[in-house]
Every structure is written in structure tokens, then in C-alpha cells.
Amino acid sequence: MSRKMIDCRAVPNEVGCTLTIAGEEEEVLDAAVDHAIAKHGHAPDPDLREQLRGALQDAEVALA
Numbered sequence: 001m002s003r004k005m006i007d008c009r010a011v012p013n014e015v016g017c018t019l020t021i022a023g024e025e026e027e028v029l030d031a032a033v034d035h036a037i038a039k040h041g042h043a044p045d046p047d048l049r050e051q052l053r054g055a056l057q058d059a060e061v062a063l064a
């Protein structure tokens with residue numbers, strides 16, 4: 001399985017967050033959901049995980 005990443009800079013956010021989370025897809029999504037709720041002020045709605053899945057990119061070589 002290839003590693004994936006979410007780069008907060010690639011998604012609209014009001015908090016100026018520059019975090020990148022990389023790992024296996026489900027690991028990234030687990031962390032990203034917690035992060036989005038804790039730091040980006042997202043409501044913990046059931047669609048959040050699928051929205052974040054749509055923002056996944058292949059991990060950059062430096063992070064793989």
C-alpha cells in the first residue's frame with residue numbers, strides 16, 4: 001500500500017495551518033479527523049472523514 005498525505009496548506013483553512021500528515025491512508029484519516037476537529041474547528045460530522053479522503057495526495061518522496 002502506498003503512503004498518502006494531507007497537506008493543510010492544500011486545503012482552505014482559516015487558521016493558517018501548515019501541517020502535513022503522512023502515512024497509510026487510514027492512519028492519515030484517523031489523525032486528520034482529530035486534527036481537523038481540534039485545530040481547524042470542524043464539526044465532528046460523519047462526512048468529515050470522506051471529505052478528507054478526497055484531499056489525500058500521494059506522499060512526497062521525502063515523506064515516504
Ligand SMILES: [Zn+2]
Nearest residue numbers: 008017019039
Ligand atoms: Zn491543519
